[in-house]
Amino acid sequence: MKVISIDKTEWANGIEKTKSIYRLFGPVKENTWHSFMPLGPGEQPDMAYGNSRLSPKFLVHPQTEPMFEYNLDEKQADHHVLKEIPKDVSPKAIIGIRPCDASAFLLVKRNFDTPTYKDPYWLTAYNSLTLIGYACNQPCSTCFCTTAGCGPFHEEGLDAILVDAGDRYLLKALTEKGEAYIQSAGWATSAPSDADQSIEKLKSTAEKAIASHVSTDKLRNQSTTQLYDAPFWEEIAFSCINCGTCTYSCPTCWCFDIQDENHGKCGVRMRNWDSCMYPLFSLHGTGHNPRGAKAHRVRQRFMHKLKYYVDKYDNGIQCVGCGRCIRLCPVNIDIRKVCNQMNSYDPAACVCPV
Amino acid sequence: MQNPYLPYPVKIDEIITETEDKNLKTFKFVFINPADEQKFAYRAGQFAELSVTGKGEIPIGIASSPTEKGFVKFTVNKVGLVSSFLHNMKVGDVMGIRGPLGNSYPWDVLEGKNVVIIGGGFAFTTLRSSIIYMLDPVNRPKFRDINVIYGARTPGMLLYRDELAAWERRDDIHMHITVDATTDPDWKYNVGFVPTITEKKAPQADSDTYAIICGPPIMIKFTQPVLDKMGYGHDHIIMSLENRMKCGIGMCGRCNVGKEFVCKDGPVFTLAQLNTMPKEY
Structure with missing residues (x-):
């Protein structure tokens, strides 16, 4: 599709125009960090950012979300019967989402959109979104997207991709949704014919700037039970405090809990983010816990992302290389190191000291 | 889009105390909307989420047989918040059933x-x-x-x-x-x-x-x-197998054993299958 050139002085005006059709979300600086926030009239996305502290996954899978409502008053008709809550399906657009975070939606979609069951909450929210991505000219030191099935200019999962080319933006529509957004902004200046080459050049520079990598080629053929029993889990988990920061900040973590919340005679059935880092996540009613120890839970997180997911979908690892868990982990557990350790694990070479 | 989290409303039709310690009760449910019984067509070995409105859901094996018509039966052990509350409910009370879930015996x-x-x-x-x-x-x-x-x-x-x-x-x-x-x-x-x-x-x-x-x-x-x-x-x-569950449809992430979800890919596995999976249950 063709590339549009937007003079940076025209940018804000176009964004403003789209607000009549879309509810906009974009990066906004709060204290030291950027977060994806709703952009009201006159509010602009702050395009001078690396990446947000938390991924914008909450716009599809909110941290807490009502599923059903009910009343417990036996005098009311339909008491104790759950009723669906109407959801906002109006068009929304995320401006400036990084390619890794958009790509993460596609990974997560495999969990929520299956041949047997479709999750209506996730899918409705996802389908109402238009994702205007923002290519990373300057990746962070913790980014390893290029070896995690993604990249700083990765297009899959985006509706349009925006590239910062100095005094102007180059914007390429990738889907009809992206096309429609660009039209609503009124940006119509075709980029010069060498725009594709300029993008390629920036892309190649950005990819070269990514200094850290993971190896994933051997994960598929590793034996699940041998990896599960590998001796390194205790050591990896040793410093972990099971805080769950890695799971909450991860754009590809989707685990959730379902809880009923009553207010007098009324109530809602909620779903809330949950985390495999917590013992309650898997605790049986009998008191037995299949993942009762910290190391079991750390192993679950990495095995899920780097082995179970790989085996289940045969479509790469459940990680886009955004590096948030590395940056935010309070005890410096590094998924890159764990991934390489799992990938290169050779049970035959592992001799335990007697 | 059909909402797989929405339970069918049911009424408690009968409660039988099964064991001398009174910790196990069998609940017989009838569907409030008769058409839901057809939608709940199940096989022996499957389970359902019993939804006690205002308390939550519990995954329980279906004790009635597909050949028994007009009702579904579940025998529930009194263990936690939902099952304890259910044990104190009475005939005629309204709640929900979500399912059938999981595979079945082969x-x-x-x-x-x-x-x-x-x-x-x-x-x-x-x-x-x-x-x-x-x-x-x-x-x-x-x-x-x-x-x-x-x-x-x-x-x-x-x-x-x-x-x-x-x-x-x-x-x-x-x-x-x-x-x-x-x-x-x-x-x-x-x-x-x-x-x-x-x-x-x-x-x-x-x-x-x-x-x-x-x-x-x-x-x-x-x-x-x-x-x-x-x-x-x-x-x-x-x-x-049993594991802690919430969604029952392989989405919420807690009941997995290796790459299999007990709720969706199980709960029934052969020992040959289990031998290839981590012993995490």
Whole structure:
């Protein structure tokens, strides 16, 4: 599709125009960090950012979300019967989402959109979104997207991709949704014919700037039970405090809990983010816990992302290389190191000291 | 888009206290919208989420059989918040059922085969469903010998005692009921742990004989070596797993054993399958 050139002085005006059709979300600086926030009239996305502290996954899978409502008053008709809550399906657009975070939606979609069951909450929210991505000219030191099935200019999962080319933006529509957004902004200046080459050049520079990598080629053929029993889990988990920061900040973590919340005679059935880092996540009613120890839970997180997911979908690892868990982990557990350790694990070479 | 989290509204039709410790009750539910019964078409071995409005949901094996019409039955152990509340509910109360969920016992494989059912304690619910299903006059000719080994701590802890007695009187099912111990002078069945009775009573293994085991971990732990000794192949030993669940449809992420979700890919696995999976259950 063709590339549009937007003079940076025209940018804000176009964004403003789209607000009549879309509810906009974009990066906004709060204290030291950027977060994806709703952009009201006159509010602009702050395009001078690396990446947000938390991924914008909450716009599809909110941290807490009502599923059903009910009343417990036996005098009311339909008491104790759950009723669906109407959801906002109006068009929304995320401006400036990084390619890794958009790509993460596609990974997560495999969990929520299956041949047997479709999750209506996730899918409705996802389908109402238009994702205007923002290519990373300057990746962070913790980014390893290029070896995690993604990249700083990765297009899959985006509706349009925006590239910062100095005094102007180059914007390429990738889907009809992206096309429609660009039209609503009124940006119509075709980029010069060498725009594709300029993008390629920036892309190649950005990819070269990514200094850290993971190896994933051997994960598929590793034996699940041998990896599960590998001796390194205790050591990896040793410093972990099971805080769950890695799971909450991860754009590809989707685990959730379902809880009923009553207010007098009324109530809602909620779903809330949950985390495999917590013992309650898997605790049986009998008191037995299949993942009762910290190391079991750390192993679950990495095995899920780097082995179970790989085996289940045969479509790469459940990680886009955004590096948030590395940056935010309070005890410096590094998924890159764990991934390489799992990938290169050779049970035959592992001799335990007697 | 159909919402897989939305339960069918049901009414409690009957509550039976099953065991002498009063910790196990069977709840018979009828669908408030009669058309929902058809949508809930299930197979023996599946489970459902019982939704107690205002408290939450619990995954429970379906104790009624697909051949029983007009109601569904669940036997619930009093354990946590939802099950304790449910135990205090009364006939006529409204709640919900979501399902059927999970796979089932492999009825296509079991057809034309000898079936040995080995159950212990309150894990007998989906086994009851299976027995009623196989004994249905339409289905009985599809199966060869049926043996049932079922044990509980005491006679008063056995589930479905009237039905057990009725099955004892039939000649098309071999019942081997046992208790760990009893002082009841009228007890006329076996005394001994399930693995011991299995060794004595279960038929020898052959390629046409399948064992379905459902019980507490300790029973499974000691029964499996007995079956090994008798020559049962691991693809002929069928087990039903439990893990903590919420969604029941393979999405919320907590009940996985390796890459399989107990709620969606299970709860029924052969021992051969389990041997390739981490022991995380």
